[in-house]
Amino acid sequence: AAYENLGVKRCRRFMVLVNPFGGQGKGATIFNKKIRLVLETAGCPSEIIYTTHQGHAQEIARTLTLDDYDAVVTVSGDGLIHEVLNGFAEHPESKRALGIPIAPIPTGSGNALSLNLLGIEDGFDVLVATLNAIKGKPMKVDLFSVIQGGKRTISFMSQAVGLIAEVDLGTEHLRWMGDARFTCGLLWEIMKFKPCPVQLSFKLAENDKDKMAATVHANRNRAGSSASSGSSASSAELEDEEHDSLPPLKYLESSSDDWTTLDDEVLYVYAGQGPYVNRDWMAFPVSSPNDGLIDIAAMSRSSRGDLISLMDGATKGTSFWHPKVHYIKAHAYRIKPLKKKGFFAVDGESLPFEEFQVEVHKGLGTFLSP
Ligand code: ADP
Numbered sequence: 001a002a003y004e005n006l007g008v009k010r011c012r013r014f015m016v017l018v019n020p021f022g023g024q025g026k027g028a029t030i031f032n033k034k035i036r037l038v039l040e041t042a043g044c045p046s047e048i049i050y051t052t053h054q055g056h057a058q059e060i061a062r063t064l065t066l067d068d069y070d071a072v073v074t075v076s077g078d079g080l081i082h083e084v085l086n087g088f089a090e091h092p093e094s095k096r097a098l099g100i101p102i103a104p105i106p107t108g109s110g111n112a113l114s115l116n117l118l119g120i121e122d123g124f125d126v127l128v129a130t131l132n133a134i135k136g137k138p139m140k141v142d143l144f145s146v147i148q149g150g151k152r153t154i155s156f157m158s159q160a161v162g163l164i165a166e167v168d169l170g171t172e173h174l175r176w177m178g179d180a181r182f183t184c185g186l187l188w189e190i191m192k193f194k195p196c197p198v199q200l201s202f203k204l205a206e207n208d209k210d211k212m213a214a215t216v217h218a219n220r221n222r223a224g225s226s227a228s229s230g231s232s233a234s235s236a237e238l239e240d241e242e243h244d245s246l247p248p249l250k251y252l253e254s255s256s257d258d259w260t261t262l263d264d265e266v267l268y269v270y271a272g273q274g275p276y277v278n279r280d281w282m283a284f285p286v287s288s289p290n291d292g293l294i295d296i297a298a299m300s301r302s303s304r305g306d307l308i309s310l311m312d313g314a315t316k317g318t319s320f321w322h323p324k325v326h327y328i329k330a331h332a333y334r335i336k337p338l339k340k341k342g343f344f345a346v347d348g349e350s351l352p353f354e355e356f357q358v359e360v361h362k363g364l365g366t367f368l369s370p
Pocket residue numbers: 019020021022023024051052053054055056076077078079080081083107108109110111348349
């Protein structure tokens with residue numbers, strides 16, 4: 001109260017979730033050596049929990065006392081953010097919970113959210129990330145519902161089937177490599193070269209690559225800043241909304257008349273937003289964090305040479321222009337696997353390889369951004 005009288009804002013009250021297992025297993029050490037003191041010096045009252053098992057962060061988010069915290073800080077990779085969002089989705093006041101901003105501090109092997117929020121220069125700098133947690137502004141971003149059978153999973157970054165899913169999920173044993181495990185995994189998959197037959201249907205928003213590139217270019221010039229500038233959340237906007245439930249699914253019952261279907265032997269389907277999915281690959285260069293659309297990249301069956309050529313310029317997003325890559329912006333999409341076995345990764349976590357449908361919820365999630 002004394003601070004408020006001086007016109008000084010108090011520091012955010014944080015729930016800090018530290019994953020000691022993420023990345024190369026250095027999360028707890030980095031937190032104690034570099035981050036804890038900064039939070040203390042800034043005067044941020046923080047509750048610190050070290051996660052002890054998979055699903056722990058989700059349990060904490062599901063029962064979080066919303067009035068007690070201003071933000072959730074994750075000291076880990078993208079997996080913990082996925083858990084927090086899914087915990088919030090199961091919270092009795094899910095909409096209000098999803099209004100609590102998340103600030104990632106990158107100590108995992110996949111740290112795409114940090115990269116997209118902080119930029120390629122600072123994306124792996126844990127101190128820049130800590131300052132963002134203290135000083136960043138809330139930003140609304142699209143989230144995705146992945147529906148499989150009766151189950152609804154929230155995704156903030158990506159869904160992958162085929163080759164990319166195998167790279168994401170099949171390299172756990174290479175954790176010691178840090179994020180180089182994804183590059184090694186990719187080379188391994190290129191050697192194996194196994195196409196994945198699927199049926200991809202979508203409710204189309206745009207499929208003209210030139211138009212998509214021109215639009216994103218114009219938007220960025222207007223914003224004059226980083227690729228991931230979303231709209232900032234006004235508190236009035238948050239208060240007007242219903243507080244207790246997730247948005248209903250719009251496309252589940254709808255007829256497929258106005259949907260487009262692609263029957264193909266693809267090497268992968270990769271859908272989501274970014275632009276970065278890791279330091280070495282800008283998979284969704286024209287994605288926008290708050291446009292209510294999902295970007296879908298599907299690589300048709302092609303040669304090993306085509307795949308290798310995808311790696312050329314991957315950091316700059318040139319895979320977007322590859323003639324064998326279909327790139328679509330959609331409101332929703334559905335995938336039916338046309339074979340029994342395969343991999344399905346959501347935000348890098350494993351789900352059953354079965355039919356699923358995805359739709360977008362515009363601006364449902366909240367992250368802190370510089
Ligand atoms: P990375 O980018 O290295 O994969 P993540 O943040 O994605 O890092 O975390 C990897 C996985 O670790 C997640 O699935 C998470 O649920 C799990 N996890 C969290 N705490 C623990 C723990 N104490 N032991 C083992 N796994 C854990």
